[in-house]
Amino acid sequence: MGSPRRYPYEEWGDWRAIGGNGLPGGLTWEEFVAYSSQARHLQNIAGTRPLQLLAWNGETWLLPRAYTEFLDRWEQREGELVDQARLCRCGAQGPYLGGWRRNTRTGYVTMCPPCAGESSQLYTGHLRGVLYDAHRRRGTRADDYLCRLCKQSPAAAWDHCHEHGYVRGPLCGSCNTREGTGLPYYFLRLEGAALHLLECRGCLEQRTLPRRFHTAVVRAHLEQTERHGRCPREPYAREVEHAHGVRRFELECSGWHASRWTKDVTAPETAALVQAFVDAALAAREGRPSPGPATAAG
Structure with a gap:
């Protein structure tokens, strides 16, 4: 250096x-x-x-x-x-920082969300259960479709599960980056994010999520259920160690009597929490009552 x-x-x-x-x-x-x-x-x-x-x-x-x-x-x-670069073909003017700029097969263009929706097909799940490698040989273009996550931008790539190999659906560049390299904890908070991950047939059948999202699920569960004594505040949780199948989290409460403590979550407990998260997401999609939350013993 x-x-x-x-x-x-x-x-x-x-x-x-x-x-x-x-x-x-x-x-x-x-x-x-x-x-x-x-x-x-x-x-x-x-x-x-x-x-x-x-x-x-x-x-x-x-x-x-x-x-x-x-x-x-x-x-x-x-x-x-x-100002010229912010103009959509319909005459609407986009945000100053280029939020309406879209990458298409002919280069970057400016399109407002309604025009982007009109110029792209809605993905209806016709590649659900198809392996990504097999799909690539079919040559179906992702940019013919609207991003199935943000539903505003034309897609730029076919997102797929790297653990099971199945196509999940078309995503724009921003949403694809969030899913692949963004923080899983915040990605799972996006509307429809969990159901998008479950477009993978392997994850759906096993009632699980890719491994990189497991810590985020456990962290969210601990923040919702753990409390420092009678303090009503949600603590902040972060994973500090993962060894021999056990995830150790440090929780911090910023209430009047601030405190820190640790919580250990075993591999079976993590799997149960992830399955409960998946079942709740599927129940919400189908309009059924959400199953009760799983518990993680320390």
């Missing part, structure tokens, strides 16, 4: 103190130029390098009028281009 970057002032907060020459941290002009040349993101504005154009009049820093007019034109043009 390289040595940490050294700043030309003593403490990080010192840069806020502006010296008599208008520079932060008591820097001289030479020190300021030397440091700015190391931080390349500070070197240019709109593809230009204004540093040498600056002039100090004793009270403020000045730039040539022609240059400031150029920056104004650049800012205006940039705003116009951003």
Whole structure:
């Protein structure tokens, strides 16, 4: 590893103190130029390098009028281009940060959720029970369908269970990333997330979820059921150890009498909690009363 970057002032907060020459941290002009040349993101504005154009009049820093007019034109043009990129084909304008940008087979386009829905087919589960490798040989394109999780964006990939190999359904890039690399604890809180995972025939038949989601299920159960004495607050739980089939969680209560304690959950208890979670998700889909929660003994 390289040595940490050294700043030309003593403490990080010192840069806020502006010296008599208008520079932060008591820097001289030479020190300021030397440091700015190391931080390349500070070197240019709109593809230009204004540093040498600056002039100090004793009270403020000045730039040539022609240059400031150029920056104004650049800012205006940039705003116009951003506004154009936010326009859907129907004329609706999307969010500034590009939430309506969609990756299609012909490149990125801007589509509002209604237009995205109209341009994509709804997935009806026709590949349920089909192995991912077999599906790939069929050549069915995922981007012909609407993402079955967020139901707003065209899909970008066929999501599948890596443990059993079955296709789960088409997902957009964002939802596919959340499922594959996001935090399982928060993914399972998304509407329809658990049922999407159960589109895998192997998980459904075994009443289970992929292993990477097991800790999240146990954590949520402990936060819902464990309490510090009579404190009504939900504790925060995190897994601190997993050895020999036993998951050890540390729970922390932030109530008036703050406390920490541990809870051990064995492999059979974890399996029971996951199965109870799956059964509750399936019961909710079918409108049946949810089965009672499983218990995890410490």
